[in-house]
Amino acid sequence: MQHPFTPLASVPVDRRRARVHEEGWQSWSPSGAYALGAAPHRPANANWATVCYRPGVTVPAGVFQGEGLLALDPGDGSPVRLWAAAEPTREVPSIRLAVRGGIAEVGADGPVKEWTGDDIQSVLGDWARGLDWARGLGIAAPRPAPTVWCSWYEYFTEVTEDDIHENLRAMDTLDLPVDVVQIDDGYQRALGDWLTLSGRFRSRASIAEKIRSRGRRAGIWTAPFLVDPASDLAAEHPDWLVRDTAGGFAHAGRNWGHDLRVLDTTHPDAAAYLTQVFTTLRAEGYDYFKTDFLYAGALDGIRHADVDPLTAYRSGIRLIRDAIGPDSYLLGCGAPMLPSIGLFDAMRVSPDTAPHRRPEADDYSQPGQDPAEFTGAARQWQHARLWTNDPDCLMARPAVETREQWAAHVESTGGLMASSDRLLSLDEWGVTTTRRLLTPRGVS
Numbered sequence: 001m002q003h004p005f006t007p008l009a010s011v012p013v014d015r016r017r018a019r020v021h022e023e024g025w026q027s028w029s030p031s032g033a034y035a036l037g038a039a040p041h042r043p044a045n046a047n048w049a050t051v052c053y054r055p056g057v058t059v060p061a062g063v064f065q066g067e068g069l070l071a072l073d074p075g076d077g078s079p080v081r082l083w084a085a086a087e088p089t090r091e092v093p094s095i096r097l098a099v100r101g102g103i104a105e106v107g108a109d110g111p112v113k114e115w116t117g118d119d120i121q122s123v124l125g126d127w128a129r130g131l132d133w134a135r136g137l138g139i140a141a142p143r144p145a146p147t148v149w150c151s152w153y154e155y156f157t158e159v160t161e162d163d164i165h166e167n168l169r170a171m172d173t174l175d176l177p178v179d180v181v182q183i184d185d186g187y188q189r190a191l192g193d194w195l196t197l198s199g200r201f202r203s204r205a206s207i208a209e210k211i212r213s214r215g216r217r218a219g220i221w222t223a224p225f226l227v228d229p230a231s232d233l234a235a236e237h238p239d240w241l242v243r244d245t246a247g248g249f250a251h252a253g254r255n256w257g258h259d260l261r262v263l264d265t266t267h268p269d270a271a272a273y274l275t276q277v278f279t280t281l282r283a284e285g286y287d288y289f290k291t292d293f294l295y296a297g298a299l300d301g302i303r304h305a306d307v308d309p310l311t312a313y314r315s316g317i318r319l320i321r322d323a324i325g326p327d328s329y330l331l332g333c334g335a336p337m338l339p340s341i342g343l344f345d346a347m348r349v350s351p352d353t354a355p356h357r358r359p360e361a362d363d364y365s366q367p368g369q370d371p372a373e374f375t376g377a378a379r380q381w382q383h384a385r386l387w388t389n390d391p392d393c394l395m396a397r398p399a400v401e402t403r404e405q406w407a408a409h410v411e412s413t414g415g416l417m418a419s420s421d422r423l424l425s426l427d428e429w430g431v432t433t434t435r436r437l438l439t440p441r442g443v444s
Helices: 045-053 119-136 152-158 161-173 204-213 230-237 268-283 294-300 307-322 369-378 403-413 428-438
Strands: 006-010 017-024 032-035 064-067 069-073 080-085 092-098 103-108 112-117 149-150 180-181 189-191 191-196 218-221 286-291 328-330 346-349 389-391
Touching: 006 080, 006 112, 017 064, 017 119, 032 369, 069 092, 069 103, 080 119, 092 119, 092 191, 112 119, 161 180, 161 204, 180 204, 180 286, 191 230, 191 268, 204 218, 268 286, 268 307, 286 307, 294 307, 307 328, 369 403
Parallel strands: 149 180, 180 218, 218 286, 286 328, 328 346, 346 389
Antiparallel strands: 006 103, 017 032, 017 069, 064 069, 064 092, 069 080, 080 112, 092 103, 189 191
């Protein structure tokens, strides 16, 4: 729900040279700098507006809008100006800019502070560096990120236990420096039923044991705040789900063929269940956790405890961290960006990549190399300041469109390096490139 906008500044601009940086709400929301005459990326349909943008927030035509951060380079040689959320983990105002004649009019629907700098990326970086000492958010220097193999971009939800074993053997055959073997979506029977296996898997614990016996670490994917209405959890514990104001279930968008629901982690029994999920996975030998579709934890709705959505979201992530322990590596994805500060080791900073360049319906929140590069480059200022940036996975197999360009982008970020190919499908270039990118270089 948006509040009235309060004017902040009137800034003269050079309409030909000025640039505006919009910061999107979550990992997949388009973020980047635009010329004043450009049309910023907006959702192509209502479902993507919920799943990939800031739910319930619309932007008028001809207006730039950042969620918690908006920067303006006036283009006339004067300093770049940044308007930033005053308390970014507690309240994230929308900040708007509209140009009338040669003047940029800026306003916000909540408290912000202003910063100035030489260019857009540097002023954003200065703001990020100032967060911890100013607000005590607990931002630690990023730990060196492990190198990862992830099942998603080859097998998607059809991954099997045998696929994991095949690629584990291939890592040895090809001499690839993979620290973590991460099982993605597909091992579980339903969203929410995280400890119940699909028919394609026999034992999570035995896979983790096999991975570790080969000198690697075991990783696993969850979407901890999403619940499939066809799951056992939804059927047996409807009181664990976030409600809407009409008494129905809060709607987290449509995906996997279902209208998804939201786990209410402020409910003591739901919190105990989520703790059990992650302590079980940790006890089975997993110590790398990719947590996905996290936007759901910050959706509006009626919860067991009378807390605002951002407080509920942060408490839910802390619950996960407490369950997995401080030594486990925690990666966020599909996460509200500013409310996640201080909670993660690494963060996805772009939409999903894909074997193709262009996203569906030209919506830059959707999978594709073009949108992943656009937003990933624009969020480079976050790397090693807020967390280790995750640019998304390398795909180096011959069937991937413009694989050389995508590999160059992943390498240029200096962030989390993850491979997501069936490794035996790689040609000589693919093996060489994968080996080079997975060779640890530390945090830059």
